[in-house]
Amino acid sequence: MAAYDVRFKLNTGTEIPALGLGTWQSAPGEVAKAVAHAIKVGYRHIDTALCYGNENEVGQGIKEAIDSGVVKREELFVTTKLWCSYHARVEEGLETSLKNLGLDYVDLYLMHWPLAMNPNGNHPVFPKLPDGSRDIIYSHSHVTTWKDMEKLVGSGKAKAIGVSNYSVQYLEELLPQSTIIPAANQIENHPSLPQQEIVDYCNAKGIHITAYSPLGSTGSPLFTAEPIVAVAKKRGVTPATVLLSWHIARGSSVLAKSVTPARIEANRADLIHLDAEDMATIKKYSDGLAASKSFQRFVFPPFGVTFGFPDKE
Numbered sequence: 001m002a003a004y005d006v007r008f009k010l011n012t013g014t015e016i017p018a019l020g021l022g023t024w025q026s027a028p029g030e031v032a033k034a035v036a037h038a039i040k041v042g043y044r045h046i047d048t049a050l051c052y053g054n055e056n057e058v059g060q061g062i063k064e065a066i067d068s069g070v071v072k073r074e075e076l077f078v079t080t081k082l083w084c085s086y087h088a089r090v091e092e093g094l095e096t097s098l099k100n101l102g103l104d105y106v107d108l109y110l111m112h113w114p115l116a117m118n119p120n121g122n123h124p125v126f127p128k129l130p131d132g133s134r135d136i137i138y139s140h141s142h143v144t145t146w147k148d149m150e151k152l153v154g155s156g157k158a159k160a161i162g163v164s165n166y167s168v169q170y171l172e173e174l175l176p177q178s179t180i181i182p183a184a185n186q187i188e189n190h191p192s193l194p195q196q197e198i199v200d201y202c203n204a205k206g207i208h209i210t211a212y213s214p215l216g217s218t219g220s221p222l223f224t225a226e227p228i229v230a231v232a233k234k235r236g237v238t239p240a241t242v243l244l245s246w247h248i249a250r251g252s253s254v255l256a257k258s259v260t261p262a263r264i265e266a267n268r269a270d271l272i273h274l275d276a277e278d279m280a281t282i283k284k285y286s287d288g289l290a291a292s293k294s295f296q297r298f299v300f301p302p303f304g305v306t307f308g309f310p311d312k313e
């Protein structure tokens, strides 16, 4: 099977396509085109979030692809996320996203970060206190939010629910109190931040891992890491291909953001099956970073909370 055709089974029984199109920071005027193009060239998995402010355009791209006959809705896997200022009004969060997207349901609805922000603050998405810090409601537990998310599943409007940015510590708080085990945990993941402890924990619990910022996010800084370049040379592919293919070899799905048609195409078409030797080369690199405590985390918003991430303790 071609690497771009790989799918992974979720604990709901549904399959998630290994490669998804990321849309964070995809600019207005660009993202609808990127989504439509991605679907046209074979992507079946699209990732967005309420806080990206682009669900509307993502929905337009999906509609364009469906209207042109390229794909049927049921062939797509669409993920969106509950934003922090909606933790105390989960159903409203989902309804808002569905309306923005122009969809009747999403395939996966994730709690974006395990932290509630003030729904009545000075901004609907990024409320802040007078001192400039984020307006967080510490008394609202992520477990309460999850219990409200569990209620969504029966509605059919979220086919599966999951979490994002969860550490082992937070999952250990959540799982004993859950009725539904999260279908997925979407986390930052790449050879410079392998998060092996959370990947192993989720694998053991039947929670699928989806990797975000696989290229190191904006400007793709991971392309120059020497072992990635070495594997790329050996396999005759680009560093981007190695970084994306690494997740598929680990059993994780991976989100690659691009608004550039040629990159959208290559990120899918060039995917390969990395072999044991390739994986060992990359593991050696990750192990070296672990030993020198020099993991690189590119996405760490200023919540003022470590989320139990070992590299931030």
Ligand SMILES: NC(=O)C1=CN([C@@H]2O[C@H](COP(=O)(O)OP(=O)(O)OC[C@H]3O[C@@H](n4cnc5c(N)ncnc54)[C@H](OP(=O)(O)O)[C@@H]3O)[C@@H](O)[C@H]2O)C=CC1
Residues within 6 Å of the ligand: 021, 022, 023, 024, 025, 047, 048, 112, 164, 165, 186, 187, 211, 212, 213, 214, 215, 216, 217, 218, 219, 220, 240, 255, 256, 257, 258, 259, 260, 263, 264, 266, 267, 299
């Ligand atoms: N749950 C969460 O908290 C988070 C979720 N995410 C999700 O994961 C997705 C991916 O992560 P993201 O942080 O966006 O970053 P990525 O690691 O996907 O990197 C995106 C950057 O790489 C560039 N790029 C893409 N493909 C190539 C290529 N083949 N060659 C050279 N450059 C390339 C893009 O440029 P260009 O677009 O100009 O082509 C963009 O600058 C997000 O878009 C979002 O959907 C991301 C962060 C946090």
Ligand SMILES: O=C[C@H](O)[C@@H](O)[C@@H](O)[C@H](O)C(=O)O
Residues within 6 Å of the ligand: 024, 049, 051, 052, 299, 300, 301, 302
């Ligand atoms: O999904 C991507 C990221 O998590 C992003 O949503 C956050 O970093 C957000 O911009 C924030 O500032 O909290």
